[in-house]
Amino acid sequence: MPQHDPSDGVAETTVIGAEAWPADLVLAVRSSTAAAALAARAWVGRGDKIAADAAAVAAMRAVVIGAPFSGTVVIGEGEKDAAPMLANGERLGSGQGPECDIAVDPLDGTSLAALARPGAVSVIAIAPRGTMFDPAGVFYMEKLIAGAAGLGVLDLRRSPAANLRAYAAACGIAETSLTVAVLDKPRHASLIRELRAAGATVSLTAEGDVSTAIAAATPGTAIDLVMGIGGTPEGVIAACAVRALGGVMLGRMAPQSEAEARGAHAAGRDLARLFEVSDLVASSRALFASSPVT
Incomplete structure (x- = not known):
């Protein structure tokens, strides 16, 4: 079931599938989208989607780089349009804990954020290593x-x-x-x-x-x-x-x-x-x- 957390300075963070994962890892994943959303919000309505995306990427990376897992980015959204991104193949996490695939979009809806329109979100997903489909070249x-x-x-x-x-x-x-x-x-x-x-x-x-x-x-x-x-x-x-x-x-x-x-x-x-x-x-x-x- 989805879990909602109004903390971390954002209106609401939704977490799905937390029951199957260690609590400290769930906290890190939840905090990574909260941090990215807060960083992007500083650019809302300023007409610069690249700057908003870059701020979200940097904030998310700062959290997940030390998260209690050994993660590999399978989906680093941004490749198709050369946007700022967490790169495909990038290794993240502390190296301790489960081996995971990571799919991220620190700012899904960059133009929505730039124009202050509803619907922009920060998202991340993880799954056991080797279980996420890698689209590699088909965008x-x-x-x-x-x-x-x-x-x-x-x-x-x-x-x-x-x-x-x-x-x-x-x-x-x-x-x-x-x-x-x-x-x-x-x-x-x-x-x-x-x-x-x-x-x-x-x-x-x-x-x-x-x-x-x-x-x-x-x-x-x-x-x-x-x-x-x-x-x-x-x-x-x-x-x-x-x-x-x-x-x-x-x-x-x-x-x-x-x-x-x-x-x-x-x-x-x-x-x-x-x-x-x-x-x-x-x-x-x-x-x-x-x-x-x-």
């Missing part, structure tokens, strides 16, 4: 995320409208009662039209697909499903939270340029492969923390 992924009612019901090979109908039937409600979060990007124009034609409410967000993923996997929130193409690094981070929450997450690589597609093929990626949440994080012992920035 975008098609995602379909929902609560536990979608297990065995949703299928990326079907149309968005068909998945909407199937999920509504599984929940025992009408399609018109469902709200689908979609990133507000030109690539989603046809998806948005199809969902609206099917009767769903479409909640458009400029950035921050980690937050909407968590909302979709959590019963009783304003978001029922997430659909569309977002970042692969964010997808792996979100998968840790979705798995701990018992939700459903399906994915498929979605290169957004010819160069990215060529790189994927050169790396031996199967672009037709369908991923389930257990493919993105193989362990059920994922630990996730999130602190709001805006």
Whole structure:
């Protein structure tokens, strides 16, 4: 179950999956997002997303560098746009305690923070070493995320409208009662039209697909499903939270340029492969923390 902590100077820090980890490690993970969020908040509304991101990265690194674990960064968000980042392959932690994979985004929603718009968060996830999927060179992924009612019901090979109908039937409600979060990007124009034609409410967000993923996997929130193409690094981070929450997450690589597609093929990626949440994080012992920035 999610745990909320209003301390550390941020409005609320959410921790998911804490029960399976040592208390001192949970505290360090929680404190790392709180520190990153506080550092980024100094840049909110100042129009400089790079400075906000860099401040969050430095603050998070300062905490996790001494955390009681031996961690390797698998997802250092920022590679796709050359943003400040905790680098892939970077070793973090004190070297004492469990061996872990780390996925981080010290500031998910950099533009939201720069413009003082809601939805920017600091997030980190850890899992036992070797259990996180490394997307290596494919920066975008098609995602379909929902609560536990979608297990065995949703299928990326079907149309968005068909998945909407199937999920509504599984929940025992009408399609018109469902709200689908979609990133507000030109690539989603046809998806948005199809969902609206099917009767769903479409909640458009400029950035921050980690937050909407968590909302979709959590019963009783304003978001029922997430659909569309977002970042692969964010997808792996979100998968840790979705798995701990018992939700459903399906994915498929979605290169957004010819160069990215060529790189994927050169790396031996199967672009037709369908991923389930257990493919993105193989362990059920994922630990996730999130602190709001805006």
